[in-house]
Amino acid sequence: MSSITNLADHQLLSGNHAVAWGARLARPQVIPVYPITPQSPIMEKLGDFHAAGEIDAEVLTPESEHSAMAAAIAASLAGARVFTATASQGILLMHELLHYAAGGRAPIVMCNVNRTVASPWAFWPDATDSLSQRDTGWIQLYSETPQESLDSTIQAFRVAETVSLPTMVCHDAFYVSHAMEPVALPDQALVDGYLPAYDPEHFVEPGRGESFGYVIDQATFNRTRRDLDEAMARVPETLEEADTAWRELTGRSYGVIERYRLDDADTAIVTMGSMAGTARVAVDEMRAAGERVGLLKVRLFRPFPVAHVRTALAGIGRAVVLDRNYSPGLGGMLHQELKAALFGLNGSTPAVHGLLAGVGGVNVTPEKIRQFVGDTTDREPQPQSLWVE
């Protein structure tokens, strides 16, 4: 988090409009997109930019998210830089094609606005939509603020195109998507220098003799998955490089994970997205009360930054995971991923408490977080996540 020193280059933007600006500055060439609450302001803002001649992109408005993603993949594999956005049922309708995009190594960038998944029908912040797509092969970043969403969108193109993997930038419904804050808008020239025009090695074009997606044998299919695995393994360092380069240009960076007041902590709150902002306040309050509590914000969720979280949490007594998502029969997805990541730390493994906090968009205040953390002090950690309120 950087403090605002010069408001002249800032605009008051919602998280969604910040993403639209991030996309605009990245100069996408094809934008296939379908509206859905609470994503629609991204699409509408990009439409405004297009109508005003401020972006030189083909904007394609098909009949569904499924077709939007199908068009995105084909456009990306034809060598175009592609952006799209969705939420909730939209990303679920895309599910089949999320696999196609990753398998096809199409470096599409997509913003997903985290919204509850039906049934029943609702519109509230909950990351089950994109977290349930964690096995599709997309890089996933979770953003806390409109500024981070803008910066992440631009960084996402650089990472996606470096490792040839599609990337989604996720932010929470309303808390980030519709909340407004002063957002620094980088110069177009700065972004152009940071993100050169997309220039892939392989693409669909007559005369090149390259085709995509043909039937292959078992061994070759297996090799595609090993290649994908190698690309995923490169993501944390690629993101660190992209984030560092961005900091040198703008002064802003977010890391693969963020360690907030964690150095001498005996307790770490671990969470993602807008919940990190609330937890930050709770940490400050608990620190003021003399408690040694810090925050570990997971920004990169896929690939899961195993080495980073192991280093960050080794030797810390307790980790309290706040999950605003729910996998039936399993619990909180960050809780489960974190436990797996800490496997084998032996003596320095923290006691991990998984809390289902705010599922369905239920409000979680700093006071609530202080209470949740306090309640874990005399409780044995459980393998399953616990519902708290």
Next chain:
Amino acid sequence: MQKIDLVDRDLFNPGHAACPGCQESLALRAILNTIGPDAAAVFPPSCGAVICGPHPYSSLQIPVFQTSLESAAAAASGLRRALNQRGKHDTTVVCFAGDGGTYDIGFQALSSAVERNENILYVCFDNEGYMNTGAQKSSSTPLHASTASTPGGKPSKKKDIIGILAAHGIPYVATAATGHMNDLIAKVEKSLTIEGTRFLAVLVPCLDGWGLPDDSGVSVSRLAVDSGMWPLYEVEQGHRYTLNHDNKTRPVADYLSLQKRYRHLDETQLAEVQAAVDQDWAQLRRRAAESTEARASG
């Protein structure tokens, strides 16, 4: 004997994976060579997608992107827009889909692409069922035809895809058949002169799925046209109908009796099929005549 006016530019390679006598590969060869090398193709899963490969071989000399079953027209739209952005406005983007990928699971994406009037040529290889998965019914399967999923015969009519697309106001939609190759080639050539979405439904009798001898594809295709089961016509701008083969000379029984999928038909069912074909034929002739009159009166 008929001379086929095809300039073969070797854009469709021999050694592909189609069955012996396959009508789809015959049509694909004619269409590819008529379009020429400045083209890129999209295939959803289908017999055509199998005929393309397998990796690392390609039977097509143009680049191909294989998309999901529901999304041929959407993927073609994305490809079109990307090529436009890269200055390749003149490259033909062509979709090759089966009737399952067109009439059924891919229809939503197709309807939307036509509504947006995407500048693509969409070819449906219509073999009236899901032949690649073992000859189950599609909504293109005709009345009473037996399939793996309608063993007693399909109780409903074939979907009128041409009429549906004409209702979209599509710039060009036409039927063609492998038994009338020059008509097929002429329609591909004509489609290449038109901007916007163009749709070609090509009847490709499936030897295995319909229960036909390996050498009968072309003659059965001609019987489909001569009996009025598959009339050759085109519709421009959604309303200008032209009947390209205005000569229904054979009873449907001559066409149906050759195919195992109709072997179970009784006299009543046969009469029902004949009556439906006669009715559709009369309507088509009426529309073509009205279009001719409209043109004459300016």
